[in-house]
Amino acid sequence: MNFKRLIIGALILILSVTLLIGCGKGSDKVVNNTKSTANKKxxxxxxxxxxxxxxxxxxxxxxxxxxxxxxxxxxxxxxxxxxxxxxxxxxxxxxxxxxxxxxxxxxxxxxxxxxxxxxxxxxxxxxxxxxxxxxxxxxxxxxxxSDTVKSGEILMQAIADMLGGKGNIVEIQGWYGHEPQIERHKGIQNVLSKYPNIKVLAENTGKWTRAEGMAVMENWLKSDLKDKINAVVAHNDEMAIGALKAIEDAGMLDKIIVGGIDAEPEALNLLKQGKLKVTVFQDxxxxxxxxxxxxxxxxxxxxxxxxxxxPYELVKQQYADQYLARYEIK
Known part of the structure; x- marks a missing residue:
């Protein structure tokens, strides 16, 4: 009888140890999983x-x-x-x-x-x-x-001042339906409402690109608008630079004011040279x-x-270098 009890006791001890080891392994898995989750990016x-x-x-x-x-x-x-x-x-x-x-x-x-x-x-x-x-x-x-309507207002006001409140402009817009196109156009219209002697001869989309801005401007310069345009109001610098190239190729750089928005580095350099007349800094x-x-x-x-x-900021020629420095990523 004592021998049987000894055997039963030994079996119970072995089973208890096995269960403890099994639980120990399970605990290790939980700890490891928690650690893995904590370290996951x-x-x-x-x-x-x-x-x-x-x-x-x-x-x-x-x-x-x-x-x-x-x-x-x-x-x-x-x-x-x-x-x-x-x-x-x-x-x-x-x-x-x-x-x-x-x-x-x-x-x-x-x-x-x-x-x-x-x-x-x-x-x-x-x-x-x-x-x-x-x-x-x-x-x-x-x-x-940034307040996109404000960018259109700043640009148009600067060009209106350069025109002395009268003249003919063309507007190169961004993708139709794109929020900045809608808002910048609205800002331009807000300012134009104060200047009845500034006329919009034509408007078209340049799809935000230099190539399209140049193509749109080339078409206007081949039309009967050529000698009537006093200024180009572009919704961004890329389209303004494209229009500028078309105007320069036509030998009319001294007759047409060109302005854009964003104050990108290339636009700022053109501003320093006096080719681009105005841009608006978007940070x-x-x-x-x-x-x-x-x-x-x-x-x-x-x-x-x-x-x-x-906020958007009007960039004048004499401050171009200061804005170029702001493109240095620190």
Whole structure:
């Protein structure tokens, strides 16, 4: 009887040790999984409207430089929407399926942004709008940008002053339907309403590009408008530079004022030379850095203001070098 009890006791002891070892292994797995989750980087998707646009290229450079400060904890994934809402919708859905922790979004089209914003918001992902407004701003977590209407007003007022309040202008607009095109045109119209002696002879889209801006200007210079144009009002510097090239080729640089928006480095150099007469500074570096800062705060669950606005600035020829220095990313 004692021998049987000894055998039973030994079996119980072996079984107890086995269970303890099994529980120990399970505990190790839980600890390891927790450690793995804690060390996993957060991910932020960055949806650019079109990285080939010079202003956005500068902004992307600033974003990437700022993102390096957080490379040990957050991964930033950049994608190019090529000004196509369908491409951007697919990119948004891809980020949603990957369960990213936040998304930075520059829409290629204001109306086309609606389903993109809805999908991201429905997925519960913080959404930081940058540079270009979406159709339903209230759905954004926050917005980083500038007052686009103001940029049109600043540009048109400067040109109106150069014209002495009278003359004929042509307007080269951005992509029709794109938020900056709508807002800058509105700002230009706001100023023109005060100057009945300034006439708009023609307007067309230059699709934000230098080549298209040049083509539009060449067509006007081949028409009966050639000797009537006193100034070109372009929605961005790229189109202004294209128009400037067409005017220079036609030998009319001393007869037509050209102005643009963004104060990109090449435009600033042309301003120094006296070829471009005016530009309006939009802070690409400031917007890019602020977008990353907001995304980091969103990922960390920190409070954000509803918007962060960076003012536009009129650039005069004598200050061109000071604005060129602002493109140095620190």
């Amino acid at each position: 957060k991910v932020v998707g960055v949806m650019m409207a079109d990285i080939s646009a010079q202003f956005q290229a500068h902004m992307a450079d600033a974003m990437k430089a700022e993102a390096k400060k957080y490379e040990n904890e957050i991964e930033f994934v950049f994608v190019d929407g090529k000004f196509d809402s369908n491409i951007q919708l697919a990119q948004a859905e891809n980020f949603i399926s990957q369960k990213v922790d936040a998304i930075i979004f520059i829409p290629g089209d204001k109306e086309g942004s609606k389903p993109i914003v809805d999908r991201i918001v429905q997925a519960g992902i913080p959404l930081i709008g940058v540079n270009t407004k979406v159709a339903e701003m209230e759905k954004l977590t926050t917005y980083v940008g 690409a570096i400031g917007q890019g850095k602020a977008a990353i800062e907001c995304a980091v705060k969103a990922v960390k669950g920190e409070k954000l203001e509803k918007e962060y606005m960076i």
